[in-house]
Structures are given as structure tokens and as C-alpha cells.
Amino acid sequence: RPGRVKRSDMDVLERKEAEGRTGDDDDEGSDRKGWRLCQPCRSLDDALSFDRKRESVVNLPSGADDSISAHGKLTRSEYLETKKNNQATWFVERMGRFEGGPPARFLDVGGGRGDLAVRIASRFPETRGVVVDSNESSVLAGREYAARCGVDDRVEFVRANFEDYVEEYDAGRRGRVDLVVALHACGDLSDMALSFASAQRCDFIICPCCYPKRYLAPFVPHWHNFCTDVEVDSLSRLVELDDHGEVSRRAMLVVNSMRKNAFGDRKVELEEFDSKISKRNIALVGTAS
16 A cells, blocks of 8 residues: 655655755854755756666575565566666766776675675776675675676675774774765665765765664764754655655655755765666765865
8 A cells, every 4th residue: 555645744844845945054044954955966867878788697595586575576586687786887887977987995885795896896897895784694695796706806795884894994994995885775874874985085976775764873864963853754754655756756855965964065966866776766976075
């Protein structure tokens, strides 16, 4: 049954949209609290091109091809071929458009089985990367997948909670990275990836998903600073209403506009890819300078 749009949640969305459109930070009486409502700088008809050929190495557990995925009626094989692989392709193509060219070393936050990291390494042979994920089986599968694709010498898989990895990085026990990617890192893991990219002044491409999920307390996502707890819950619920696509998109724009605020004067854009390959299709893209 389609999700119900609560009037109280729509009141919150409309109020926050108005807040994001109103005045400058210093305007007397403005309640915008320092963030501006943005629109994606790429429309859907300006989407990057995709190479939709079937992958020669399929990144699925043995015997899982025909099992139903967690993303609806598609099998895991169908989801990988028509959704996940195209999402990863968008990331890789977008990386190629950074002015400085591909990174020397990238960090993939919550990169699981390595769909994105392996594709990056395959496309850019001089690039090395590290995947951080807390799921042991995913990390083991990712190492195997990287080996099958011939990039295991350039992609490292680390089983760790991301907050622990950040502590090690800050202490100088992890090698320097110059690009952060996160493709649908769940909930506030995307926010922690954004916080890391901001603190380290890295280039980044981060596409959040699972907006209501909170795993990393006491960490507080930056965008929560602009909302009451009730507003956070309302906006997060609205994003997840896939049966009400326009409402979901409006809520995503509000939340990601608030996320963008964390980067101050840095060049950060909201970019949108085709919703046919994911309903969570708004990414934050930023440069180090």
C-alpha cells in the first residue's frame, strides 16, 4: 500500500522550503538560519551517459542471482545489472570530470562488496583506494571481487566502523586520501562521510540514502542544526515516500541543501542522476579548493 503523506509532515516541508528561500543570513527577522535552498545543477535530461553492457564478473554471492533483492520485485541479479552498476557508472563518469583528473587515492565509505571501488580502480589504472565497511562478509566478498577483476593490488578493504577509521586517520595511522565517495552509505554514515570530507578538504561525491537511519550517536549530522527533532523526523519520512516522488524529491532537496551549508564557501553542488536507476538520486559533489 502506498505510504501516506501526513499533513503535519507537509507543513514542516513547506515551512523549511520557505525558510530556505528567505533573505540573507544578516536580514533582520530572517529565520533561515544560514542555509539556502538549492536546486540540482544537472537536470535529468543532462544525465551522464552510461555504458549498459553486462558485466563479465558478477558481484553476487554464489546462487543468489535469482533471489529477490531488498529493493522491491527485482532479483538481485536484475538489481545489480539495471540499478547498482549504473549508479556506480555515474560516480565513475562524474569523477572523470574533476578538473584535476582522477585521484591518487580515494576512500569509499560503506563500500561493502566493492561495486564502486572496483569500478573506479578498473577505469583509472593509476588510482588506488580503500573501502571501509563494518560488515565482515561484505569486506571478504569485496576482496574476492577485486581479485577476480585484477585490481586487488590497488584496492584495500578495511573492516572497521567508520568513526574508528576516522580516529586512526586523524592520528596519522592511515594513508592520505584526496577523494571521498559514498554511494548510498546508510543514514548518518553519509553525514559522517561529508563531515570527514569537510575536515580533510577532500574532493567528494556522496549520495545519501536511508535518511531516517541513525547508527552513529553521539555524532550529530550537520543538517540537524537547522531543525527541531520533529522536523528531522518529518523530512526524513517524506524522503522515503517513493510512491510520492515529487514530495520525496522536495524533501531531499531541503535536507541536502542543509548538508551543503557545512562546506561554507567551498564549491559544492547538488547533482542529480536518472531516477530510473535510484530514487535516492541527489548527490553532493565538492572540490577541495
